[in-house]
Amino acid sequence: MARIARALECDIHLVPFHDERGCGYCLRFLREAPDVRDLSTSARMEELERWLLANRSVPEELFYSRIEALVGRRISPHELDDPDLLIQRAQRPGRPYDWDDW
Ligand SMILES: [Zn+2]
Structure with a gap:
């Protein structure tokens, strides 16, 4: 997984960022992010895919909370290792979560 220390450029905005606070544009987006219910x-x-496939450009807790909002439930960290599967699962919100993953 891409670690923020090495991700010196935001894949989404194509701008460099310099420290652990992350990409200013991503942070601003998250501050004003639309309610997922809307x-x-x-x-x-689309948004989920964007976050999952780009280098991590925001601090971990912000990243997780947005991903979880988009997926509609808590996620476990290793689910991020398989973005395709996570996206697939997120498309079926009615389906109960597979606890066998833990
Ligand atoms: Zn960005």
């Missing part, structure tokens, strides 16, 4: 499923998936 987003369509496809908009949610």
Whole structure:
């Protein structure tokens, strides 16, 4: 997984950032992020995919809380190792979570 210490450029905004606070544009987006309940499923998936496939550009706790909001439940860290599967699961919000993953 990309670690923030090495991710010196935001994949989303293509701007460099210099410290653990992360990309200023991403942080601003998160501060003003739309309520996920107002987003369509496809908009949610699009945003989820963007976060999962880009280098981490914001502090971990902000990253997790946005991913969890988009997925609609808590996630375990290792789920981030398989973004495709996580995106697939997030598209089926009615499906109970597979606890066998833990
Ligand atoms: Zn950014």
